Amino acid sequence: MDKLFFLFYSFVSVLIYIIALPFLFLLSFKSKYRVSIPARFFLWKNPPLDRDGIWFHTCSYGEAKAIKPLVEALPKTVLRMTTTTHTGKSVIEGYTPQSRYLPFEPLLFWWLRPQKALVVMEAEFWYLLFVLAKLRGAKTLLVNARMNDRSFPKYLKMRWFYRQIFASIDAVYAQTQTDKERLELLGAKDVTVTGNIKLASLPKVTRRLVKPEGMLLCAASTHEGEEALVLEAFAALKKEMPGAKLAVVPRHPERFEKVAALLETFAKQEQMGWHRFSDDMSLQDDIVLIDKMGELVNLYAVSDMVILGGAFVPVGGHNGAEAAQFGCKIISGPHYFNQKDIFEAVEGIAVVEPANLTRRVLQHAQLKPTRLKTKTDITPILEQLNDVL
CATH class of the missing domain: 3.40.50.11720 (3-Deoxy-D-manno-octulosonic-acid transferase, N-terminal domain)
Structure with missing residues (x-):
């Protein structure tokens, strides 16, 4: 000294x-x-x-x-x-x-x-x-x-x-x-x-879910205003891939009922089937609301593409490494300011403006499976x- x-x-x-x-x-x-x-x-x-x-x-x-x-x-x-x-x-x-x-x-x-x-x-x-x-x-x-x-x-x-x-x-x-x-x-x-260190203890699968036929899109840890963006993109995807499925996982349990009402209205308009995971733990409907805590990592394990919530509105984003450990294709919004170091440790996350989400989902074939760049x-x-x- x-x-x-x-x-x-x-x-x-x-x-x-x-x-x-x-x-x-x-x-x-x-x-x-x-x-x-x-x-x-x-x-x-x-x-x-x-x-x-x-x-x-x-x-x-x-x-x-x-x-x-x-x-x-x-x-x-x-x-x-x-x-x-x-x-x-x-x-x-x-x-x-x-x-x-x-x-x-x-x-x-x-x-x-x-x-x-x-x-x-x-x-x-x-x-x-x-x-x-x-x-x-x-x-x-x-x-x-x-x-x-x-x-x-x-x-x-x-x-x-x-x-x-x-x-x-x-x-x-x-x-x-x-x-x-x-x-x-x-x-x-x-x-x-x-x-x-943030990658040292990623959550592990606790339940083996049965992957449905066709593409499974997971809208993960969504916040107010993000579900509407996801549904717009999913409607466009269904026209190209009728067998595609969507799992919606709201970040906060207190929003489950509000999101359920949104999904019900959308499903009726688009003539799609939907159900709540708490009623039926299959992923066979067009849309499934994941209204049980602790299931997100289980969904990542069977998802083809993940729309990572919390970054299409200025919340700060969520941990993309949890999905990247399974090689999912990941799309995030630009507001991931609380997760910058995690995003730097993950290769392949596509960052898009909210207005461009639908177009990026339709370009899913161009997305690369994500992977963790470093081990901890x-x-x-x-x-x-x-x-x-």
Whole structure:
């Protein structure tokens, strides 16, 4: 650790904190920040984590979900979790009561307790977080690390700064070989390629469904407004392939009845048969509403083509790897902003604007079966953590 840089950075962070206090106080009255800002910047109802645990820090909802394979492999009693976002907090609270908002850096001097390990996801490069955790006895790990084409040139310009951070990180686990090489240029040491952690624990088939004759199209994890787009595309497909079948899987159970009414009206208009999966677990009708939870992966296993919901409306998309593990052809909308790293790990996903969905479905012969580009092995990370327990 460079002591001079440590003192300089600490002084600047305290100065920024003092200057920002009035603005943070006013911002804390907004409903969106009413909990997170008082917790992060004033330590309101945000006590320190208990000592001597395995401390995971994530930022977003997606990162908090992705850490699950590591969390589930460890005793619950040693789990310590922090995040910086409200959505991330909602996830980590499901792992352990030892869940907190991460305080702003200068507050860590008083807040941070000694831990056995600190595990930080992806690109949460907080200098004082790593330095203070290491000074107080923690083994420090950066996991699922990535450095994409767009951000790498910006990081490279600040290489002098990131070298200071990586000096306090004991081991780095990168998603790809390219990420490994880029991180090493920034000063990372002991870098191992493990793949994307989000692919470490894909759901497995729990029920063997009988695939119907003809093409099976699965509309997966759909949201409000997406079913209408899918039905329009399916009507066009049926004219070319009368034997095609459609399974519709709404993302949220509370929408089952509304979607059922939509499908019933559409089926009558188009003179098609339809039924609810909860009444008949076959896929023989023209349209089947999957109104039971936990069936999506079973459907993927027998589907020819998947229209992946959550991205034709600005929701953020859903995990395309779950379908790609079966080689399904996949079509997604453009709003997959919560799944960018997953989409980069899957080869063959076709991304289209909502207005072009019908045309792309009709061009299904041109779509390529998807596949996972990389494999994931979290064993090296778990070995490091088990060594400190």
